[in-house]
Amino acid sequence: MKMMYSRLMDIYNRLLAHFGPRHWWPADTPFEMIVGAILTQNVSWRSASAAIANIKDAGLLSVDGLLASGEEELAALLRPARFHLQKARKLQAFCKVIAEEFRGDLGAFLSQNIHTLRPRLLQIYGIGPETADAIILYAAEKPIFVIDAYTHRIFNRLGYFGEKAKYREMQDFFMKHLPPDVPLYNEYHAQIDALGHNICFKSRPRCEECPVFDLCKAKYRQK
Numbered sequence: 001m002k003m004m005y006s007r008l009m010d011i012y013n014r015l016l017a018h019f020g021p022r023h024w025w026p027a028d029t030p031f032e033m034i035v036g037a038i039l040t041q042n043v044s045w046r047s048a049s050a051a052i053a054n055i056k057d058a059g060l061l062s063v064d065g066l067l068a069s070g071e072e073e074l075a076a077l078l079r080p081a082r083f084h085l086q087k088a089r090k091l092q093a094f095c096k097v098i099a100e101e102f103r104g105d106l107g108a109f110l111s112q113n114i115h116t117l118r119p120r121l122l123q124i125y126g127i128g129p130e131t132a133d134a135i136i137l138y139a140a141e142k143p144i145f146v147i148d149a150y151t152h153r154i155f156n157r158l159g160y161f162g163e164k165a166k167y168r169e170m171q172d173f174f175m176k177h178l179p180p181d182v183p184l185y186n187e188y189h190a191q192i193d194a195l196g197h198n199i200c201f202k203s204r205p206r207c208e209e210c211p212v213f214d215l216c217k218a219k220y221r222q223k
């Protein structure tokens with residue numbers, strides 16, 4: 001157990017030294033973070049942030065604002081984030097829960113313990129495990145390790161997970177070997193994202209620049 005902790009912290013410290021602190025999540029408020037987590041599904045952060053800017057410019061970045069706008073009006077603002085009609089419905093479904101069950105009080109919703117909050121998030125249209133866990137970690141600031149495609153790809157290549165590893169299996173692995181520490185989980189996920197986004201590409205990863213090259217089972221020798 002201790003040995004795995006040391007290995008995971010070695011990877012983390014190398015990534016942190018290479019990329020520097022990532023200052024996640026890039027949002028001014030918990031509500032903006034949640035909107036961003038839904039909008040960034042299946043698209044780049046750049047696309048999601050263009051849609052957030054549109055919502056802000058329209059003065060709609062609030063539970064009441066998003067619920068007051070028509071679905072098509074909202075979808076038009078979300079166009080840069082693609083799947084815009086679907087994402088308009090997802091945002092409004094989330095806002096409806098806050099408005100109807102928590103009288104619009106997002107803080108009260110987020111203050112629930114993880115064991116209540118996570119299942120409730122997963123019942124909301126459009127919120128899957130990755131989005132739910134990002135909301136729990138970055139908006140509610142509670143310790144849960146977020147898994148995404150980069151985590152699977154990188155830790156598969158490093159030799160920790162199989163090709164078919166399931167979300168829960170990967171999450172349990174990190175949470176078994178790392179202490180429940182919100183700042184650590186926050187930064188670790190952000191560092192994995194930096195490696196996946198900048199170096200460990202799906203095809204033709206830039207292994208010669210990788211800070212964990214010597215630990216990797218699947219490193220690709222560059223020609």
Ligand code: SF4
Nearest residue numbers: 200207210213216219
């Ligand atoms: S050495 Fe290459 S394949 Fe391995 S983690 Fe680094 S970039 Fe990815």
